[in-house]
Amino acid sequence: MIKSMTGFGRAEKVFDAYKITIEMKSVNNRYLDINTKVYKQYSFLEEVIRDVVSADLNRGKVDVFVQIEPVGDEEIEVSLNEGVVIGYRNALRRLSEVAEVADDVSVSSFIRLPDVFTIEKKENDKEAIASDARAVAKEAVADLVNNRSREGERLKTFFDSCIISIKEILEIIKERSPLTVDEYKQKMKERIEELMSGIEVDETRLLTEVGIFADKVNITEEIIRFESHLKEYSHLLSSDIAVGRKLDFIIQELNREANTMGSKCNDYIISKSVVDLKSEIEKLREQVQNIE
Numbered sequence: 372m373i374k375s376m377t378g379f380g381r382a383e384k385v386f387d388a389y390k391i392t393i394e395m396k397s398v399n400n401r402y403l404d405i406n407t408k409v410y411k412q413y414s415f416l417e418e419v420i421r422d423v424v425s426a427d428l429n430r431g432k433v434d435v436f437v438q439i440e441p442v443g444d445e446e447i448e449v450s451l452n453e454g455v456v457i458g459y460r461n462a463l464r465r466l467s468e469v470a471e472v473a474d475d476v477s478v479s480s481f482i483r484l485p486d487v488f489t490i491e492k493k494e495n496d497k498e499a500i501a502s503d504a505r506a507v508a509k510e511a512v513a514d515l516v517n518n519r520s521r522e523g524e525r526l527k528t529f530f531d532s533c534i535i536s537i538k539e540i541l542e543i544i545k546e547r548s549p550l551t552v553d554e555y556k557q558k559m560k561e562r563i564e565e566l567m568s569g570i571e572v573d574e575t576r577l578l579t580e581v582g583i584f585a586d587k588v589n590i591t592e593e594i595i596r597f598e599s600h601l602k603e604y605s606h607l608l609s610s611d612i613a614v615g616r617k618l619d620f621i622i623q624e625l626n627r628e629a630n631t632m633g634s635k636c637n638d639y640i641i642s643k644s645v646v647d648l649k650s651e652i653e654k655l656r657e658q659v660q661n662i663e
Contacts, residue, residue, distance in 0.1 A: 373608055374663045375522035376431035380515025382507045391504055392438040393511040399660055400432035409437040416504050423508040427516055429613040430663045450489045459484055526658055527608050537651045543644045548590055590632045597628040615662035622656045
Protein backbone atom coordinates (compact mmCIF):
# COMPACT_ATOMS: atom_id res chain seq x y z
CA MET A 372 0.00 0.00 0.00
CA ILE A 373 1.33 3.45 -0.91
CA LYS A 374 2.33 5.83 1.86
CA SER A 375 2.05 9.58 2.10
CA MET A 376 5.09 11.66 3.04
CA THR A 377 2.95 13.72 5.41
CA GLY A 378 2.36 12.46 8.92
CA PHE A 379 3.00 12.70 12.65
CA GLY A 380 4.32 10.16 15.15
CA ARG A 381 4.87 10.23 18.90
CA ALA A 382 6.17 7.92 21.60
CA GLU A 383 6.89 8.35 25.30
CA LYS A 384 8.40 6.03 27.89
CA VAL A 385 9.44 6.43 31.54
CA PHE A 386 12.68 4.81 32.67
CA ASP A 387 14.27 4.64 36.14
CA ALA A 388 15.91 8.06 36.10
CA TYR A 389 14.26 9.91 33.22
CA LYS A 390 11.38 10.12 30.78
CA ILE A 391 12.01 10.21 27.04
CA THR A 392 9.49 11.78 24.67
CA ILE A 393 10.06 11.74 20.92
CA GLU A 394 7.81 13.42 18.35
CA MET A 395 8.23 13.23 14.58
CA LYS A 396 6.62 15.37 11.89
CA SER A 397 7.15 14.73 8.19
CA VAL A 398 6.24 16.69 5.05
CA ASN A 399 6.95 16.36 1.33
CA ASN A 400 10.52 16.39 0.12
CA ARG A 401 12.37 15.04 -2.89
CA TYR A 402 14.78 13.09 -0.70
CA LEU A 403 14.97 11.96 2.95
CA ASP A 404 15.98 14.94 5.09
CA ILE A 405 16.16 14.32 8.86
CA ASN A 406 16.44 17.23 11.27
CA THR A 407 16.80 16.31 14.95
CA LYS A 408 16.18 18.88 17.69
CA VAL A 409 17.64 17.87 21.05
CA TYR A 410 19.40 19.60 23.96
CA LYS A 411 23.12 20.08 23.43
CA GLN A 412 24.15 17.61 26.15
CA TYR A 413 22.27 14.90 24.28
CA SER A 414 23.59 15.73 20.83
CA PHE A 415 25.07 12.23 20.64
CA LEU A 416 21.50 11.01 20.05
CA GLU A 417 21.28 12.63 16.61
CA GLU A 418 23.05 9.72 14.91
CA VAL A 419 20.88 7.23 16.79
CA ILE A 420 17.70 8.96 15.62
CA ARG A 421 18.98 9.17 12.04
CA ASP A 422 19.67 5.43 11.94
CA VAL A 423 16.18 4.58 13.23
CA VAL A 424 14.32 6.95 10.89
CA SER A 425 16.29 6.09 7.74
CA ALA A 426 15.64 2.38 8.34
CA ASP A 427 11.87 2.84 7.80
CA LEU A 428 11.48 5.97 5.66
CA ASN A 429 12.68 6.67 2.12
CA ARG A 430 11.54 10.21 1.36
CA GLY A 431 10.27 13.29 3.16
CA LYS A 432 11.52 16.09 5.39
CA VAL A 433 11.35 14.71 8.93
CA ASP A 434 11.63 16.95 12.01
CA VAL A 435 12.36 14.99 15.19
CA PHE A 436 11.89 16.53 18.64
CA VAL A 437 13.59 14.72 21.53
CA GLN A 438 12.87 15.62 25.16
CA ILE A 439 14.54 13.96 28.17
CA GLU A 440 13.22 14.86 31.62
CA PRO A 441 14.50 13.60 35.02
CA VAL A 442 12.11 11.48 37.05
CA GLY A 443 11.90 11.96 40.88
CA ASP A 444 14.68 13.58 42.91
CA GLU A 445 17.88 14.24 41.06
CA GLU A 446 20.88 12.26 42.30
CA ILE A 447 23.69 14.45 43.60
CA GLU A 448 27.32 13.38 43.84
CA VAL A 449 29.43 14.99 46.60
CA SER A 450 33.17 14.39 46.37
CA LEU A 451 35.93 15.46 48.73
CA ASN A 452 38.76 17.54 47.33
CA GLU A 453 41.50 15.82 49.33
CA GLY A 454 44.31 18.01 48.08
CA VAL A 455 42.43 21.14 49.13
CA VAL A 456 41.71 19.66 52.60
CA ILE A 457 45.36 18.74 53.16
CA GLY A 458 46.38 22.21 52.11
CA TYR A 459 43.91 23.76 54.55
CA ARG A 460 45.10 21.44 57.37
CA ASN A 461 48.75 22.33 56.86
CA ALA A 462 47.94 26.03 56.66
CA LEU A 463 45.85 25.91 59.87
CA ARG A 464 48.60 24.07 61.75
CA ARG A 465 51.12 26.64 60.61
CA LEU A 466 48.70 29.36 61.72
CA SER A 467 48.59 27.77 65.19
CA GLU A 468 52.38 27.77 65.39
CA VAL A 469 52.79 31.33 64.16
CA ALA A 470 50.01 32.71 66.38
CA GLU A 471 51.12 30.55 69.31
CA VAL A 472 47.58 29.44 69.99
CA ALA A 473 46.10 26.04 70.68
CA ASP A 474 45.43 23.82 67.66
CA ASP A 475 41.65 23.38 67.81
CA VAL A 476 41.12 22.36 64.19
CA SER A 477 38.18 19.90 63.76
CA VAL A 478 36.09 18.49 60.92
CA SER A 479 33.52 21.24 61.47
CA SER A 480 36.25 23.77 60.79
CA PHE A 481 36.69 22.47 57.26
CA ILE A 482 32.99 22.37 56.35
CA ARG A 483 32.79 26.16 56.19
CA LEU A 484 35.87 26.47 53.98
CA PRO A 485 35.39 26.91 50.20
CA ASP A 486 36.18 24.21 47.65
CA VAL A 487 36.44 21.44 50.22
CA PHE A 488 33.61 19.58 48.49
CA THR A 489 32.59 19.34 44.85
CA ILE A 490 28.87 18.93 44.32
CA GLU A 491 27.70 17.62 40.94
CA LYS A 492 24.54 16.21 39.44
CA LYS A 493 25.01 12.54 38.66
CA GLU A 494 25.11 12.02 34.91
CA ASN A 495 23.29 9.11 33.38
CA ASP A 496 25.20 6.62 31.29
CA LYS A 497 25.31 7.75 27.64
CA GLU A 498 25.06 4.23 26.30
CA ALA A 499 21.98 3.56 28.41
CA ILE A 500 20.34 6.79 27.22
CA ALA A 501 21.19 5.99 23.60
CA SER A 502 19.71 2.48 23.93
CA ASP A 503 16.53 3.78 25.58
CA ALA A 504 16.19 6.62 23.07
CA ARG A 505 16.53 4.12 20.20
CA ALA A 506 13.66 2.06 21.61
CA VAL A 507 11.42 5.13 21.96
CA ALA A 508 12.40 6.38 18.48
CA LYS A 509 11.38 3.02 16.96
CA GLU A 510 7.93 3.37 18.53
CA ALA A 511 7.63 6.96 17.31
CA VAL A 512 8.64 6.13 13.75
CA ALA A 513 6.24 3.16 13.75
CA ASP A 514 3.46 5.56 14.73
CA LEU A 515 4.58 7.93 11.97
CA VAL A 516 4.60 5.13 9.38
CA ASN A 517 1.09 4.07 10.41
CA ASN A 518 -0.07 7.65 10.08
CA ARG A 519 1.51 7.95 6.64
CA SER A 520 -0.07 4.64 5.61
CA ARG A 521 -3.54 5.83 6.59
CA GLU A 522 -3.03 9.00 4.58
CA GLY A 523 -1.76 6.83 1.72
CA GLU A 524 -5.02 4.85 1.78
CA ARG A 525 -7.00 8.07 1.43
CA LEU A 526 -4.81 9.14 -1.47
CA LYS A 527 -5.25 5.77 -3.17
CA THR A 528 -9.02 6.19 -2.99
CA PHE A 529 -8.60 9.57 -4.68
CA PHE A 530 -6.28 8.12 -7.34
CA ASP A 531 -8.68 5.25 -8.07
CA SER A 532 -11.47 7.76 -8.60
CA CYS A 533 -9.34 9.80 -11.01
CA ILE A 534 -8.31 6.67 -12.93
CA ILE A 535 -11.95 5.69 -13.40
CA SER A 536 -12.64 9.15 -14.82
CA ILE A 537 -9.59 8.93 -17.09
CA LYS A 538 -10.71 5.55 -18.45
CA GLU A 539 -14.19 6.90 -19.17
CA ILE A 540 -12.74 9.86 -21.08
CA LEU A 541 -10.34 7.60 -22.95
CA GLU A 542 -13.26 5.43 -24.08
CA ILE A 543 -14.89 8.48 -25.61
CA ILE A 544 -11.68 9.21 -27.52
CA LYS A 545 -11.34 5.58 -28.66
CA GLU A 546 -14.93 5.47 -29.93
CA ARG A 547 -14.68 8.85 -31.60
CA SER A 548 -11.28 8.44 -33.28
CA PRO A 549 -12.35 6.07 -36.16
CA LEU A 550 -15.41 8.21 -36.91
CA THR A 551 -13.32 11.29 -37.66
CA VAL A 552 -11.91 9.67 -40.82
CA ASP A 553 -15.37 8.68 -42.10
CA GLU A 554 -16.75 12.13 -41.39
CA TYR A 555 -13.75 13.73 -43.11
CA LYS A 556 -14.32 11.54 -46.17
CA GLN A 557 -18.00 12.45 -46.34
CA LYS A 558 -17.38 16.17 -45.87
CA MET A 559 -14.65 16.21 -48.51
CA LYS A 560 -16.84 14.33 -50.97
CA GLU A 561 -19.74 16.72 -50.41
CA ARG A 562 -17.48 19.74 -50.82
CA ILE A 563 -15.94 18.42 -54.02
CA GLU A 564 -19.36 17.61 -55.47
CA GLU A 565 -20.55 21.08 -54.56
CA LEU A 566 -17.58 22.72 -56.22
CA MET A 567 -17.76 20.54 -59.33
CA SER A 568 -21.52 21.03 -59.76
CA GLY A 569 -22.56 17.40 -60.00
CA ILE A 570 -19.49 16.04 -61.82
CA GLU A 571 -18.64 12.54 -60.61
CA VAL A 572 -15.95 12.47 -57.94
CA ASP A 573 -12.74 10.54 -58.59
CA GLU A 574 -12.96 7.91 -55.83
CA THR A 575 -9.30 6.95 -56.16
CA ARG A 576 -8.15 10.51 -55.61
CA LEU A 577 -10.61 10.90 -52.76
CA LEU A 578 -9.41 7.75 -51.03
CA THR A 579 -5.83 8.91 -51.39
CA GLU A 580 -6.61 12.21 -49.66
CA VAL A 581 -8.60 10.43 -46.98
CA GLY A 582 -5.72 7.99 -46.43
CA ILE A 583 -3.29 10.86 -45.95
CA PHE A 584 -5.66 12.47 -43.48
CA ALA A 585 -6.23 9.18 -41.63
CA ASP A 586 -2.48 8.72 -41.20
CA LYS A 587 -2.08 12.21 -39.79
CA VAL A 588 -4.89 11.90 -37.22
CA ASN A 589 -4.30 8.26 -36.27
CA ILE A 590 -3.82 8.16 -32.48
CA THR A 591 -4.05 4.38 -32.02
CA GLU A 592 -0.42 4.08 -30.88
CA GLU A 593 -0.83 6.92 -28.41
CA ILE A 594 -3.96 5.33 -26.96
CA ILE A 595 -2.20 1.96 -26.58
CA ARG A 596 0.77 3.53 -24.82
CA PHE A 597 -1.52 5.63 -22.65
CA GLU A 598 -3.45 2.54 -21.54
CA SER A 599 -0.19 0.73 -20.82
CA HIS A 600 1.08 3.59 -18.62
CA LEU A 601 -2.27 3.79 -16.84
CA LYS A 602 -2.19 0.06 -16.12
CA GLU A 603 1.31 0.34 -14.66
CA TYR A 604 0.20 3.32 -12.57
CA SER A 605 -2.67 1.28 -11.09
CA HIS A 606 -0.30 -1.60 -10.39
CA LEU A 607 2.15 0.62 -8.50
CA LEU A 608 -0.65 1.99 -6.31
CA SER A 609 -0.90 -1.46 -4.72
CA SER A 610 2.83 -1.78 -4.13
CA ASP A 611 4.38 -1.97 -0.64
CA ILE A 612 7.60 -0.22 -1.67
CA ALA A 613 8.30 3.48 -2.16
CA VAL A 614 6.89 4.30 -5.62
CA GLY A 615 6.49 8.09 -5.54
CA ARG A 616 9.25 8.78 -8.07
CA LYS A 617 7.97 6.08 -10.46
CA LEU A 618 4.43 7.44 -10.24
CA ASP A 619 5.71 10.91 -10.97
CA PHE A 620 7.52 9.63 -14.07
CA ILE A 621 4.42 7.81 -15.32
CA ILE A 622 2.39 11.02 -14.88
CA GLN A 623 4.84 12.74 -17.25
CA GLU A 624 4.39 9.95 -19.81
CA LEU A 625 0.59 10.09 -19.55
CA ASN A 626 0.69 13.83 -20.08
CA ARG A 627 3.02 13.40 -23.07
CA GLU A 628 0.67 10.93 -24.79
CA ALA A 629 -2.34 13.16 -24.08
CA ASN A 630 -0.55 16.14 -25.64
CA THR A 631 0.26 14.09 -28.74
CA MET A 632 -3.36 12.98 -29.07
CA GLY A 633 -4.49 16.59 -28.79
CA SER A 634 -2.03 17.83 -31.41
CA LYS A 635 -2.85 15.06 -33.96
CA CYS A 636 -6.62 15.05 -33.75
CA ASN A 637 -8.72 17.29 -35.94
CA ASP A 638 -11.97 16.87 -34.08
CA TYR A 639 -13.80 19.03 -31.56
CA ILE A 640 -15.06 16.14 -29.43
CA ILE A 641 -11.61 14.54 -29.16
CA SER A 642 -9.98 17.90 -28.45
CA LYS A 643 -12.46 18.57 -25.67
CA SER A 644 -11.94 15.05 -24.28
CA VAL A 645 -8.16 15.53 -24.30
CA VAL A 646 -8.58 18.73 -22.27
CA ASP A 647 -10.69 16.79 -19.76
CA LEU A 648 -8.08 14.02 -19.78
CA LYS A 649 -5.25 16.44 -18.98
CA SER A 650 -7.32 17.97 -16.21
CA GLU A 651 -7.60 14.55 -14.50
CA ILE A 652 -3.90 13.88 -15.07
CA GLU A 653 -3.09 17.18 -13.40
CA LYS A 654 -5.09 16.09 -10.36
CA LEU A 655 -2.96 12.97 -10.19
CA ARG A 656 0.23 14.98 -10.61
CA GLU A 657 -0.64 17.35 -7.75
CA GLN A 658 -1.33 14.55 -5.29
CA VAL A 659 1.44 12.21 -6.38
CA GLN A 660 3.88 14.76 -4.93
CA ASN A 661 2.70 13.54 -1.51
CA ILE A 662 3.63 9.90 -2.13
CA GLU A 663 6.75 8.42 -0.61
